[in-house]
Amino acid sequence: MPVALRTPRLxxxxxxxxxxxxxxxxxxxxxxxxxxYRPPADRAASDAWIDRMRAHNDEHGFAYWAVELPGLxxxxxxxxxxRVRSAGFPFAxxxxxxxxxxxxxxxxxxxxxxxxxxxxxxxxxxxxGEIVAFTLPLNVRSRRVMERLGMTRDPADDFAHPGxxxxxxxxxxxxxxxxx
Numbered sequence: 001m002p003v004a005l006r007t008p009r010l011x012x013x014x015x016x017x018x019x020x021x022x023x024x025x026x027x028x029x030x031x032x033x034x035x036x037y038r039p040p041a042d043r044a045a046s047d048a049w050i051d052r053m054r055a056h057n058d059e060h061g062f063a064y065w066a067v068e069l070p071g072l073x074x075x076x077x078x079x080x081x082x083r084v085r086s087a088g089f090p091f092a093x094x095x096x097x098x099x100x101x102x103x104x105x106x107x108x109x110x111x112x113x114x115x116x117x118x119x120x121x122x123x124x125x126x127x128x129g130e131i132v133a134f135t136l137p138l139n140v141r142s143r144r145v146m147e148r149l150g151m152t153r154d155p156a157d158d159f160a161h162p163g164x165x166x167x168x169x170x171x172x173x174x175x176x177x178x179x180x
Contacts, residue, residue, distance in 0.1 A: 004065075005065065005117045005118065005121060006117075007113045007114060007116070007117050008113070009069065009110070009113060010067055010068065010069060010070075010110060010113055010114050010117075011067070011068040011069075011070050012065035012066070012067055012068075012079060012080075012114055012117060012118065013065060013066050013068060014054075014057070014065070014066065015050050015053060015054055015066050016066070018074075019050065019066050019074075019075050020043075020046070020047050020050060021043075022074070022075045023046055023049075023050060023066075023075060023077075023078065024041070024042075024043045024046035024047070025102075026075075026077055026100065026101070026102045027041045027045075027046045027049075027100070028041070028042075028046075029102065029103055031103040032100060032101075032102070032103065035135060035136050035138070035139040035142070035170075037161070037163065037164045037168065037170045038163075053078075053080070053082075056082055056083070060083060061126065062080065062081045062082075062095075062121075062122065062126060063080050063081065063082060064078040064079065064080030064081070064082060064098065065078065065079055065080045065114075065118070066078060067079050067101065067110070067114050069105070069110070073105070076101055076102055076105045076110065077099065077100050077101030077102055077105065077110075077111075078099070078100050078101075079097075079098070079099040079100075079101075079111065079114040079115055079118055080097070080098070080118055081095050081096065081097055081098075081118060081122050081126075081128075081131065082095070082096055082098070083095055083096075084096050084132070086162060088162025088163070089159070089162060090157075090159050091132055091157065091159070091175060094130065094131075094132045095122065095128050095130070095131050095132070096131070096132050096133060096134070097115060097118055097119055097122070097131050097132070097133050097149075097178075098133065099111045099114065099115055099142070099145065106141065111141075111145050112145050112148045112149065115145055115149055116149060119131060119149055119178055123178065123179070123180045124180075129179065129180070130177055130178065130179050131151075131177070131178045132175060132176065132177050132178075133146050133149075133151055133175075133176045133178075134159075134161075134173045134174060134175045134176070135173060135174060136170055136172070136173060136174075137158075137172060137173075137174050143174065143176075146176040147176075149178060150178065151176035151177060151178045152176060152177055152178075153174055153175065153176045153177075154175075154177075155174075157175040157177070158172065158173065158174050158175055159172075159173055159175060160172060160173070161173045
């Protein structure tokens with residue numbers, strides 16, 4: 001992964017150890033967790049996620065970036081790419097784009113701005129043939145980001161998330177795709 005990606009307002013950079021505490025706080029926010037099946041991650045789980053992103057980057061040359069608002073906020077969240085390998089996902093293997101920002105930075109275009117840089121890097125420099133994104137049907141904010149990025153959805157591709165128990169209200173997910 002290059003050292004950083006820059007957008008007009010944001011810096012997407014590698015993770016630093018001083019990101020651990022603020023990222024754990026972001027992950028614990030109820031609004032952030034609202035569309036996740038699993039309970040909020042504790043500090044150890046959040047730290048393990050950052051460690052997995054560092055290892056993912058070492059192995060694949062990409063991962064989720066720490067997102068900084070230069071001069072204003074050293075960490076507002078994470079945006080990036082990761083491999084989806086589980087056979088339980090009908091579209092796997094694939095590369096997924098995702099984002100997680102602190103709620104106080106929502107509705108300012110930051111998720112779309114950062115995700116656009118990541119998507120362009122993935123489809124351009126990395127030469128990926130496709131990038132997917134998925135979420136719950138009711139996660140309107142994330143779906144709007146996917147649509148603003150020009151990602152497309154075919155309802156025939158929607159799926160039951162293999163990590164959510166059958167019959168659970170969060171099992172059904174919508175899938176969006178981007179291609180060069």
